[in-house]
Amino acid sequence: MASKAAVPLSQNESPLKQSLLNAKQSHLLDQLQAAGHELSGQDLHARLRGTPHGMGLATVYRHLRQLQQRGLVRCRHLPSGEALYAPTERDEHHLTCVDCGRTLPLRVCPMHDVQLQPQQLDGFQLLFHTLEFFGICPSCQDRQDAP
Amino acid sequence: MASKAAVPLSQNESPLKQSLLNAKQSHLLDQLQAAGHELSGQDLHARLRGTPHGMGLATVYRHLRQLQQRGLVRCRHLPSGEALYAPTERDEHHLTCVDCGRTLPLRVCPMHDVQLQPQQLDGFQLLFHTLEFFGICPSCQDRQDAP
DNA sequence: TGTCCAAATGAGTATCATTCTCAATTCGAC
């Protein structure tokens, strides 16, 4: 993640992002995009500490909420209750073991081309979705069969 | 606890349910099915208090976890962090406003007939899924347009 | 450049759902 040539805000920066985000929000989004995987609020706070873009924990959570409200970031909750954040542009979901908690990323989003009926939307402007699968992983299946 | 001859457990009781659940777990599941909508752990504890099926909060959460591990119950987390539980047999999902939090139940599950590729499952035994949509409700759209 | 106000910030504190601890109780087998 180190760096992309000093260009703080990436090239794929959208007009939306430019017009609506302040510097700290952009840094959070950059961090999430660069990480390549989900991060918790605490993770983000820890990663930015010491860098020129460090910010307080309260600010991290405040901006994560706003990024969600703009549809740029989505979060899911682990069974532990911890919330993990990811950019919505990365349309990834997971398969999680209800027993040991092991998590497996899915390569494609099964909702990719499924459309919600406009009548179901009831006027809502759709921003993003969360989709998670739960099951029992192979090793937990074995443990259950022969304990 | 009181009696079981009296058939407190409903007629739709499946073999799975009979063989794997104890009395308290069945009462929790019955309560969730009877409610017709999602309930939090606190809700369940409050509803059962005073009835012959009352149980401690710790027990409620313990059994909710086990019901999830058996694939009989699923939960989703509100932005507030509160977890809401529902029976997996009720395949319902929601559309939630990221601004005011208003929630709209969807009538049908868009994943209903979408199948996950076996190769994606990597040996997992699939139990259930969670799917939630997020957007901006009509009244919050208005407020944003003309503040 | 100096003054002003509104918005943004963050250290510390509060909240609150969930989990943990462990002594007491219940269950089941003999």
Next chain:
DNA sequence: GTCGAATTGAGAATGATACTCATTTGGACA
């Protein structure tokens, strides 16, 4: 009835997130 194992629940601990409020920042304006 007795004994060990499993279940239970009251209360305390945990931990992520939200809140408070005094301070800082930033830009408009003179």
